[in-house]
Amino acid sequence: MSKTTPATLALTKAGIAFELFPYDYDPDAPRVGLQAAQALGKASEQVFKTLMTLADGKPACxxxxSDCEVSMKKLAAALGAKSAQMMKPADAERLTGYKVGGVSPFGQRKSVPTVMDETAILFDQVLINGGQRGLLLGVAPDEAVRAAGASLADLTA
Incomplete structure (x- = not known):
């Protein structure tokens, strides 16, 4: 496994400190984020998943x-849209340059509006995908928001 990905390069370029958390990725896990949290011995609410969506037909991150579901209604409201839905996996891979299961909000091919659940600020460090399956990055929440160009909002159902 490479420890250098577009995500780690983007964080390094932005001067943002991060910690690598490699783990054994299980492609058959029913919920990959929960499997990652368990593999690393971390609380599931501290491990964040990155999802690609469409808000009024426009891409958003x-x-x-990892233990929560996105409220599409809350997501749409946070993005000033009327509706939101999940993006098709093939479209997410093409847009971000990452494989599903390894999508990171950092270092994507194209910058899109990004929203992070507000519970991130409850932690000193959150774990977010590092740009490949089996690699999470530990980042301070405020730095993750800055690096992703994200806004914070209540997003969970």
């Missing part, structure tokens, strides 16, 4: 705790 959403970062939420």
């Amino acid at each position: 959403v970062i939420v705790p």
Whole structure:
């Protein structure tokens, strides 16, 4: 596994400190984020998943705790849209340059509006995908928001 990804390069370029958390990725896990939290011995609410969505048909990135579901209604409101839905996996891979299961909000091919669940600020460090399956990055929440160009909002159902 490479420890250098577009995500780690983007954080390094932005001068943002991060910690690498490699783990054994299980492609058959029903919920990859929960499997990652368990593999690392971390609380599931501290491990955040990155999802690609469409808000009024336009791409957006959403970062939420791995043990939660996104409220599409709250996401749409946070983005000033009327509706939101999940993006098709193939479209997410093409847009971000990452494989599903390894999508990071950092270092994506194209910058899109990004929203992070407000519970991130409850932690000194949150774990977010590092740009490949089996690699999470530990980042201070305020730095993650800055690096992703994200806003904070209540996003969970």
